[in-house]
Amino acid sequence: MARSTPAVPPAPHSLEQSSPGAAGLDAHFRTIAELGGDIAFSIDLPARTLRYLSPAFTALLGHDAGALQAAIGGSGARQALGALGMHLAQSGDGQPGERHVQEVDARNADGHPIGLEVITTVVRNPDGSNSLVGLLRDLSPQRAHLADQRRFASMLNHEFRTPLATIDGAIQRLEATSHGADEAVRQRYRKIATAVDRLIAMLDEYLSPDRMAAIGKVRQPNTIAARELLEAGVQQVRAAGRDARVETEDMGLGLRGEPEGLRLALKVLVDNALLFSPAGSSVALSARRSGSGVEFTVRDEGTGVPSQDAERIFDKGYRGSNAAGLPGNGLGLYMARSIVDVHGGILRLGNAGEGEGGAEFRLWLPALHISGQQQLASSSSNSDNRNDH
Numbered sequence: 385m386a387r388s389t390p391a392v393p394p395a396p397h398s399l400e401q402s403s404p405g406a407a408g409l410d411a412h413f414r415t416i417a418e419l420g421g422d423i424a425f426s427i428d429l430p431a432r433t434l435r436y437l438s439p440a441f442t443a444l445l446g447h448d449a450g451a452l453q454a455a456i457g458g459s460g461a462r463q464a465l466g467a468l469g470m471h472l473a474q475s476g477d478g479q480p481g482e483r484h485v486q487e488v489d490a491r492n493a494d495g496h497p498i499g500l501e502v503i504t505t506v507v508r509n510p511d512g513s514n515s516l517v518g519l520l521r522d523l524s525p526q527r528a529h530l531a532d533q534r535r536f537a538s539m540l541n542h543e544f545r546t547p548l549a550t551i552d553g554a555i556q557r558l559e560a561t562s563h564g565a566d567e568a569v570r571q572r573y574r575k576i577a578t579a580v581d582r583l584i585a586m587l588d589e590y591l592s593p594d595r596m597a598a599i600g601k602v603r604q605p606n607t608i609a610a611r612e613l614l615e616a617g618v619q620q621v622r623a624a625g626r627d628a629r630v631e632t633e634d635m636g637l638g639l640r641g642e643p644e645g646l647r648l649a650l651k652v653l654v655d656n657a658l659l660f661s662p663a664g665s666s667v668a669l670s671a672r673r674s675g676s677g678v679e680f681t682v683r684d685e686g687t688g689v690p691s692q693d694a695e696r697i698f699d700k701g702y703r704g705s706n707a708a709g710l711p712g713n714g715l716g717l718y719m720a721r722s723i724v725d726v727h728g729g730i731l732r733l734g735n736a737g738e739g740e741g742g743a744e745f746r747l748w749l750p751a752l753h754i755s756g757q758q759q760l761a762s763s764s765s766n767s768d769n770r771n772d773h
Contacts, residue, residue, distance in 0.1 A: 465490050476516045487523065498523075498524060499527055548583055552577070552580045606640060607639065607640055613646055624658050632670060633673060638752040648720070653720065654669075656745070657682050658684075668683040669682055677751045683742055688742050699718065
């Protein structure tokens with residue numbers, strides 16, 4: 385059955401009110417909502433009558449309030465505005481107090497698509513009726529920024545991968561023709577090949593086209609469970625054929641941060657433990673509450689960090705005196721501490737100097753769901769970081 389489209393009250397072009405009553409407060413709240421450039425709206429339910437629409441709507445899309453009302457009502461104007469009218473019509477069926485956020489593509493008066501973030505909730509009016517209120521947020525700047533990020537990452541991927549492919553091909557030819565070379569030369573070839581493989585793997589992990597295409601389409605997680613982070617380190621040790629000795633408390637704490645970054649920081653510590661300890665030896669990993677955060681410990685059964693290297697172990701490009709002949713470029717621990725610093729944590733050497741207990745690194749990160757104020761990284765921590773022992 386055909387449904388008549390209700391008349392549209394003209395959208396106000398001024399929010400000034402002459403009295404400080406409820407109407408004045410409504411105007412104040414609309415002004416606050418629009419200060420950041422968002423478009424505020426209010427729709428009476430169940431009639432779906434547009435009660436208020438910011439003048440910025442016309443400035444952004446070129447359509448007037450009548451066009452939006454027609455689109456909400458289901459007339460032919462819905463096609464002109466794209467998915468926006470249908471989305472607002474369906475949002476009016478929600479329960480009071482429920483907040484919904486959705487990205488939709490609308491079309492401006494010239495037919496060009498414009499991405500909008502639509503934030504809505506149903507509110508109960510004093511007379512018992514309901515209204516759908518919300519904001520429309522222009523996503524064009526955000527999408528342009530993400531597109532620039534993807535283009536830049538794609539450029540970096542290409543610029544790095546091309547010389548790496550040249551080096552990789554050259555080192556493979558050298559290895560294939562090195563039958564008369566001594567062992568030291570062959571080891572150098574192997575180290576170069578290993579370093580190239582690591583760099584290519586990093587390109588695939590962080591700058592691949594698939595990863596760049598996902599940016600902006602999928603909301604990236606910003607938390608990780610402490611137990612999950614510890615388990616990633618345990619699996620890394622076991623994948624290397626080593627025994628992992630694990631000590632942990634029964635805790636369900638979460639860590640705020642980029643999960644892949646935090647996994648990478650812990651991976652660097654485990655890599656070092658595996659590299660600087662005897663084959664077949666075990667690696668100890670632990671996690672425990674510490675103040676308003678969680679402290680992770682990684683300890684190996686090697687000879688430990690030479691005392692003369694302890695002060696510079698996190699320096700950029702620094703390699704310890706016991707690293708001769710081992711793969712590495714002096715960036716691992718520097719990068720790990722940089723990641724930890726960004727997340728408000730602390731990474732430090734747990735035992736200074738050499739000893740029978742091997743090297744121990746302690747990683748503290750602020751946790752979620754702990755009463756009291758979260759700690760940040762100590763002001764005395766050195767952000768001019770340092771590297772592998």
